[in-house]
Amino acid sequence: MDSPDPALSRAAEIIEQASGDKSARPSIAGFFDEATNTVTYVVHDPASGEGAIIDSVLDFEAASGRTSNGPADLVIEYVRRHELKIAWILETHAHADHISAAPYLQERLGGKLGIGREIIRVQEVFGKLFNAGTDFERDGSQFDHLFEDGETIALGAIEGIVLHVPGHTPADMAFIFGDAAFVGDTIFMPDFGTARADFPGGDAAQLYRSIRRLLSLPDETRLFLCHDYKAPGRDEYAWETTVRQQREENVHVRDGVTEEEFVAMRTGRDRQLAMPKLIMPSVQVNIRGGRLPDPEDNGVSYIKIPVNAV
Template sequence: MQQQPFVQSFFDAVTNSYSYVVSDPSTKKCAIIDSVLDYDAASASTATEQADQIIAYVQQQQLQVQWILETHVHADHLSAAQFLKQQLGGRVATSDKITLVQQTFSSIYHLDLSYFSSQQSFDYLFKDGEHFKIGELDAYNIATPGHTPACLSYVIGDAVFVGDTLFMPDYGTARCDFPKGSAAQLFDSVQKLYQLADNTRVFLCHDYLPKTRQQYQCETSIAQQKAENIHLHIGVAKDEFIALREQRDAGLNMPKLIIPAIQINMDAGKLPKAESNGIRYLKVPLNYFKTT
C-alpha cells in the first residue's frame, strides 16, 4: 500500500507560486518544498509574509522540519530557504546538477565561481534517483531537466512534486528557453513522470489560471496529465512537442524577477553579503536577457 503524506499548500498570488509542507502523520517530521521570499522590485526590498505562514503552520502542527527542498533554481520568485532554516532548522537541498546552473550564471553575472566550488551553499545535493526519508515516509527524486538542467521532481509516498516541469493540464508545460534549457530534455523528463502510477498525486509549483478556469489549482494526477495535458498528453510525438515548445518560448518575455531571483536562488536563498557601507547589492546584467 502506498504511503500517503499529508500535504499543505501555500499560494503566493504575487508570483503565482505554490509552496508545500509535506509531513509524515506518524512521526510529525516534514519537508518544505519551493518556499517563497516576498520581494518588492520597485524598492528592492524583501519581506517574510509568505514564509511566516509556513512557520506558523509548522509550529501549530508541532512538526519537525527535516528538509527544505528546492525543485530547481527558480527564475520567478526568491527562495525563503535560509530564513526558514534559521527559524525551523532542516537541511536545504537540491540537485547536484546545481553546479551547472552556478557555472552558467556566474559567467552571466560576472561572479567568482570559486565561491561556489569552495563552499557549496546548499546543505545537501541529491544525486539523480537518490532515495531519502521524511520521518517514515519513503522519498526519492527523479531528474527532470528541460526547464533548467538541474530540475528535480520529488516522489514522496503517493505524491510527486514536479516544480515547473508540468502545469495544470489546461496550461501545459514549462518554458525551456533559459540558458541550458531544452525542450527535448523536457519531453524525456515528462515521459519519466508518466511512468509513475496513474493515481499518483501531482503537485505543481505554479498556476496561472487560464481563462477557461475560475479557481487556482495546484493538484492533479498522472492519469489526468497523460490524458489531458494540452502540450504533452500521451500520443504527442517528441518532434511535435519540441516545435510547439520552441515556438511558444520565442514569444515569451523574461520573468519579472529573474534578475534578483537567479543570483539569490543559485546561492541556496542566501542574500548578498553587505558591503562596507552596510548595504547589500544585486547585480544587473544590462541588455543580456531577451525581450519580445
C-alpha cells in the same frame, strides 16, 4: 532482468505501496503566493510529524528592493501549530520567478537545505552572467545536500525518492513521498500545459523526456505543481492533478504527442514569452541557496542587472 530505469521502477513501487496503504501517504498543505503564482508545500509523516518544506517564497518588491517574510511566516505558523519537525527544506530547482525563503525558514525551523546536484552547472552559467567573481563558489556548497537521480529520502515512515527531470533548467528534481510527486516547473495543470525551456541550460527535447518519464509513473500518482496561472476559462487556481489526468488531458504533452511535435510547439511559444519579472534578483539569490550577495563596504547587498547581456 534489470529495469532500464531502476529509479523510476523504485518510485513506482513506493507509489503503489502508498496507494494501497493510507499510513504510507504523507499529509500535504499547499500555500499559494499569488504575487509569484508559486505554491509552497509542507509535506509530513502524520505518525512522526517529520516533514519537509518544498519551494518556499520570500517577498521581494523590485521597485524598492525591499524583502519581507509574509509567505514564509504562514509556513512557520503552520509548522509550529502542528508541532512538526522539519527535516528538509527542498528546492526543485533554482527558481527564476521568486526568491527562496530557505535561509529564513532554516534559521527558525531547522532542517537541511537540499537541491539537485546539477545546480553546479546553473551556478557556473549564471556566475559568469553576473560576474560573481572568485568569492562565489560554484560547487553547490551553499546547500547542505546535493541530490542525485534515484536517491532515496524519507520523512519518518514515509518512503521517498528523488528523480532528475531536467529541461526547464539542468537542475530540476522531482521529490516523491509516498504517492505524491512534487514536480517543480516541469509541468502545469492539464489546461495550461508545460514549463518553458528557453533559460540558459534549458532544452525542450530534454523537458519532453523528463515529463514522459514522470508520466510513466502509476496513473494514481498525485502530482503537486509549483505554479498555476489559471488557464483561459478557469476562474480558480489549482495545483494538484494526477498522472492519469495529465496523460489524457495535458494540452501540450498528453499521450500521442511526439517529441518532435512538442519541441516545435515549445520552442515557438518560448520565443513569444517575456522574461519573468523577477528573474535577475531571483536567480542571483537562489544560486546562493536563497542568500543575498555579500554586503559591500557600506553594509548593503546589491542585485546586479546585466545590460544587453541576455
